[in-house]
Amino acid sequence: MGLVPQDAIKQFQVLIDQVDEQLKKTFQNIHQGYPRETLVRFLKAREWNVAKAHKMLVDCLNWRIQNEIDSLLAKPIVPVDLYRAVRDSQLVGMSGYSKEGFPVFAVGVGLSKFDKASVHYYVQSHIQINEYRDRVILPSATKKYGRYIGTCVKVLDMTGLKLSALSQIKLLTTISTIDDLNYPEKTETYYIVNVPYIFSACWKVVKPLLQERTRRKIQVLQGSGREELLKIMDYASLPHFCKREGSGSSRHSTNGTDCFSLDHAFHQELYNYIKQQSLSLEHVGPIKHCSFHVNVPDTDSEGRKIALTIESELNKLGGQNGLSHSLDDLKING
Numbered sequence: 515m516g517l518v519p520q521d522a523i524k525q526f527q528v529l530i531d532q533v534d535e536q537l538k539k540t541f542q543n544i545h546q547g548y549p550r551e552t553l554v555r556f557l558k559a560r561e562w563n564v565a566k567a568h569k570m571l572v573d574c575l576n577w578r579i580q581n582e583i584d585s586l587l588a589k590p591i592v593p594v595d596l597y598r599a600v601r602d603s604q605l606v607g608m609s610g611y612s613k614e615g616f617p618v619f620a621v622g623v624g625l626s627k628f629d630k631a632s633v634h635y636y637v638q639s640h641i642q643i644n645e646y647r648d649r650v651i652l653p654s655a656t657k658k659y660g661r662y663i664g665t666c667v668k669v670l671d672m673t674g675l676k677l678s679a680l681s682q683i684k685l686l687t688t689i690s691t692i693d694d695l696n697y698p699e700k701t702e703t704y705y706i707v708n709v710p711y712i713f714s715a716c717w718k719v720v721k722p723l724l725q726e727r728t729r730r731k732i733q734v735l736q737g738s739g740r741e742e743l744l745k746i747m748d749y750a751s752l753p754h755f756c757k758r759e760g761s762g763s764s765r766h767s768t769n770g771t772d773c774f775s776l777d778h779a780f781h782q783e784l785y786n787y788i789k790q791q792s793l794s795l796e797h798v799g800p801i802k803h804c805s806f807h808v809n810v811p812d813t814d815s816e817g818r819k820i821a822l823t824i825e826s827e828l829n830k831l832g833g834q835n836g837l838s839h840s841l842d843d844l845k846i847n848g
Contacts, residue, residue, distance in 0.1 A: 519557075525564045526553045530571065537575040543584050544574075546653050551664055558727070559698035574696045581808045587645050588791035589806065591635055597785065598776045599630035600639050607773030608651070608780040609669075610751025615659035616702050617651050617666040620753035620773050624675035624710070628682050638806035640689050644697050646784050665702040669743065671755045673708040683824060688810050704732045707739035707756060716827045723823060 530541065530553065545552040553567075556574075560566035578584060591597040605622025612618055628636055647666060655663040693700070706713075721729065735742050738756045749757070754772040771778045776785065 519562055522557055522562050522564050523550060523553055526557060526567060529564070529568045533572065533575070536579060537572065540575050540578045540584055541571075543578075543649065546649060548662055548664065551662060555664070555699040559694075570695065570698070577696055577809065583641065583645065585795070586638070586642055586806065587649065587788055588795045589638070589642075590785065590788045590792050591639060594776075594785075596631060596635070597639075600635050601774065601776045601781060603627045603630040604636050604639060605671075605774040606640075606643060607753075607775075607778055609753045609773045610747065611655065612667050612747045612751065614746070615655050615661075615663050617647065617655060617663075618747060618751050618753070619647075619666050619668045620755070621668060621670045622673070622755070622774055623670050624672045624679070624708070626682070628685055633685055633688075634807055636685060637688060637692070637808055641692065641806075641808065642788065643784070644693070644700075646787065648697070648700070650787065665700055667703050667705070667746070668701050669705045669707060669739070669753050669756065671708050671753065672706060672710060672713045673755060675710050675712055677712065691810055692808070701731065705739055705743060706732065706734045707743075708737070709734060716824050719823055719827055 527550070530538075530549075533541075541549070541552075553571075556567040556571045557564070560570055591600060603626060605620075605626045607620050609618050609620050652663055652666070709717075717734065724732070733742075738758060740752065740756045740758070743752055743756055773780060775781065
């Protein structure tokens with residue numbers, strides 16, 4: 515991590531020690547026994563400005579309380595057929611660990627349709643995966659590898675990315691905003707694979723908009739990225755779409771169950787964990803099972819600016835290819 519401005523951390527710690535008990539309690543669910551490392555994450559996200567990092571963390575803690583995030587891992591998406599539909603249309607999963615012990619998360623960006631459930635279920639599922647990663651997966655990895663592990667590696671598969679992806683930008687911006695404000699600095703590196711022309715065209719204009727800190731984390735790999743990824747993880751931990759050279763498929767595993775499926779061990783463990791947590795709370799009182807509505811601050815975030823730029827570029831591409839008529843109704847609202 516390099517040299518850390520110790521004074522900034524000490525100042526930040528003094529400020530957090532002064533928050534009320536309710537905020538301190540939810541802070542414990544964030545730091546999982548590593549408060550200093552958590553303060554560093556928020557300081558990094560605000561370029562080591564203590565005042566801005568303090569506001570960001572306090573806003574995050576209040577967001578968690580107002581939206582009952584601490585109890586979200588006790589609220590399963592039911593019935594199970596609905597959750598399976600979410601998993602089949604929001605392609606994300608965990609395929610293993612890197613050689614350094616970072617959990618490897620795979621995301622099927624191009625083939626995720628988000629068309630089988632309401633937006634609220636997709637947001638709920640995303641936050642639950644974040645919480646399970648932070649409260650179960652990362653603490654387990656820390657124990658297993660004998661050193662603090664607080665970040666993951668993400669492999670983003672662009673197979674199937676089309677102009678119609680513009681219709682999903684509002685939802686993806688919502689998810690991105692939630693991550694930017696409440697789960698900062700949780701990804702070590704983003705590896706982007708199976709890149710089609712449409713991504714390459716957008717990437718040229720998006721890349722300059724990213725902060726240098728973010729740009730350093732992104733690596734666009736050739737083809738399926740298999741050879742490069744094998745340098746940092748074993749074959750067994752490769753996402754299924756990276757296990758063959760050339761353009762892979764997000765929905766077909768070369769061997770066994772793909773990590774996006776509800777039948778995969780990761781999602782089975784996650785869903786069973788949430789059900790068990792739900793049963794534990796039901797002994798205290800009845801739980802209302804319904805879609806989760808989360809408040810997302812209206813902010814001029816980096817993600818929002820990037821989304822608007824992508825919308826503009828996709829519209830240009832549509833016009834160049836005689837497809838602009840299909841984009842008329844696909845505007846970002848808000």
